[in-house]
Amino acid sequence: DADVTQTPRNRITKTGKRIMLECSQTKGHDRMYWYRQDPGLGLRLIYYSFDVKDINKGEISDGYSVSRQAQAKFSLSLESAIPNQTALYFCATSDSAALKNIQYFGAGTRLSVL
């Protein structure tokens, strides 16, 4: 089983719909991240959380919200999806106790907003 699991793997939705992407991890890491990947732009950070009570905006947080339900779960929500949110979304985790902040990624969720 994957250490960092993202669900769903693929999703097609319509403009204006609310959608939630979920991430769960079995690595026991305290830090979790959400990125989006767009062709030619690499990965950009949406939100990150250093523990359940610590949530921070990344460079492109507008139009997104997150919830850290437990140390192992970090969800990304699009309250009202729009077509330019069509992208590949990645969740990642890291362990602050390991000091080096190596991030481990899930397999991604491909989202299409029509």
Added chain:
Amino acid sequence: AQSVTQPDIHITVSEGASLELRCNYSYGATPYLFWYVQSPGQGLQLLLKYFSGDTLVQGIKGFEAEFKRSQSSFNLRKPSVHWSDAAEYFCAVGAASGTYKYIFGTGTRLKVLA
């Protein structure tokens, strides 16, 4: 401003040929440096990392990278490319302290000719 530049969007090499993917960074503090690979339909897998010490680091799948502080570069190399190396490669910089966020380059897509 902090940034990571991967100047080559696409690279095509023949199987068995050598490979070098370029990465340059601009970072005010001491950086941690990473290379990740994204195979088609897969998440990001860590190839190698540099924190300190020996500037030539070895990674998985026969890859290596050399940190050159004077050139602000962290180029990825492989002596002999295999068809299975076809993928997208991302260079990333992380802080050695503080927020530990990553900054990703825009990626280099590698095509391998049989």
